Amino acid sequence: MQHPILANRTRLIIWGLAWLFLGIGQALLYYFAYGKFVNISIADALLSLLIFSVLALSIWYPFNYFTLGKENPLSLILNLLAIGVVSVVLWILISKGILLLLLPDRNIHQEYWDVTLLYRIGTGLFIYMLVILSYFLFVSLSNLSEKKAREAKLESLVKETELKMLRSQINPHFLFNSLNSISSLTISDPDKARDMVIKLSEFMRYALSKKDEQPVTLRSELDNLRLYFDIEKVRFGDRLTTDENIDENCLDTKMPVMLLQPLYENAIKHGVYESTQRVTIVTEAKRTDGHIEIKITNNFESVPSSRKGTGTGLLNVSRRLELYYGKNASIKTTRENDVYSVSLIIPSEV
Numbered sequence: 001m002q003h004p005i006l007a008n009r010t011r012l013i014i015w016g017l018a019w020l021f022l023g024i025g026q027a028l029l030y031y032f033a034y035g036k037f038v039n040i041s042i043a044d045a046l047l048s049l050l051i052f053s054v055l056a057l058s059i060w061y062p063f064n065y066f067t068l069g070k071e072n073p074l075s076l077i078l079n080l081l082a083i084g085v086v087s088v089v090l091w092i093l094i095s096k097g098i099l100l101l102l103l104p105d106r107n108i109h110q111e112y113w114d115v116t117l118l119y120r121i122g123t124g125l126f127i128y129m130l131v132i133l134s135y136f137l138f139v140s141l142s143n144l145s146e147k148k149a150r151e152a153k154l155e156s157l158v159k160e161t162e163l164k165m166l167r168s169q170i171n172p173h174f175l176f177n178s179l180n181s182i183s184s185l186t187i188s189d190p191d192k193a194r195d196m197v198i199k200l201s202e203f204m205r206y207a208l209s210k211k212d213e214q215p216v217t218l219r220s221e222l223d224n225l226r227l228y229f230d231i232e233k234v235r236f237g238d239r240l241t242t243d244e245n246i247d248e249n250c251l252d253t254k255m256p257v258m259l260l261q262p263l264y265e266n267a268i269k270h271g272v273y274e275s276t277q278r279v280t281i282v283t284e285a286k287r288t289d290g291h292i293e294i295k296i297t298n299n300f301e302s303v304p305s306s307r308k309g310t311g312t313g314l315l316n317v318s319r320r321l322e323l324y325y326g327k328n329a330s331i332k333t334t335r336e337n338d339v340y341s342v343s344l345i346i347p348s349e350v
Helices: 009-033 035-068 073-102 106-168 172-188 190-209 218-239 261-272 312-328
Strands: 215-217 240-246 254-256 279-288 291-299 330-336 339-347
Touching (some): 009 035, 009 106, 218 261, 261 279
Antiparallel strands (some): 330 339
């Protein structure tokens, strides 16, 4: 662990100001307690605490060594006491040497030293305790910060993993059915089969090339979904038609990749598959109050369906919205007059 004071400029400034405050406090105490030695005592107070501030910075290294070790509490306390005694003794000896330079008259020096010695020892031990407590506080804050950083990273990894899992749950039947259609077309219409292979490869390249939850524009999502419809139209022919009513101001909106795909798969599965009539899938997008509303509707035949959905597609979309946008997005479905609609409301800016 780096030195908590020297590695941070702001802390170093606060550290210096704290020692300056202590020095001024001690100088005032000397001024009122030892009026006989006013000039010397004030200079001594400021210089001695300057010396202690430098010693206090160096105390960090043995403190860090012993606190990082696997020593029992008693051993740690004894080591810290030993460091304190050595530090205070060094401080007193260095201060005494400087004081001797300030007071060439040894008689005055000895008298002043005898008067202040006990106070120095008490002050040194008290300040040492404050320094040690400060270092314990820095270590605790650092450990807490690292713990929060690890938890945030773990939460991010869990979230990213869940998003990848949800994104990967594209209906595999689409791929199998497309390959079967291509297989049939290679005999009846080779040119159309080749065109379908190209579109399928472009669609899969888009689905697989986007890393993680890299946001894409609504424009690129719609372009890819048109490939999806072109592929499905080969299978269903005139039974499937599409229509779009897109506000141009919505096309650059960012959104999770492949977010809309499960909704169109549901429209195909529960609309076109189950209908003998033409099914039209309509996509609308408009901007309202700082949000983008994307609405997907399709007609269907109101007859008992042999295909009962599990709701996985809608649940996946809902969960991805929650993970990506939080509470700023929503999804709503309605079923009325043989028309099924899904509305997504997402922020216009992520």
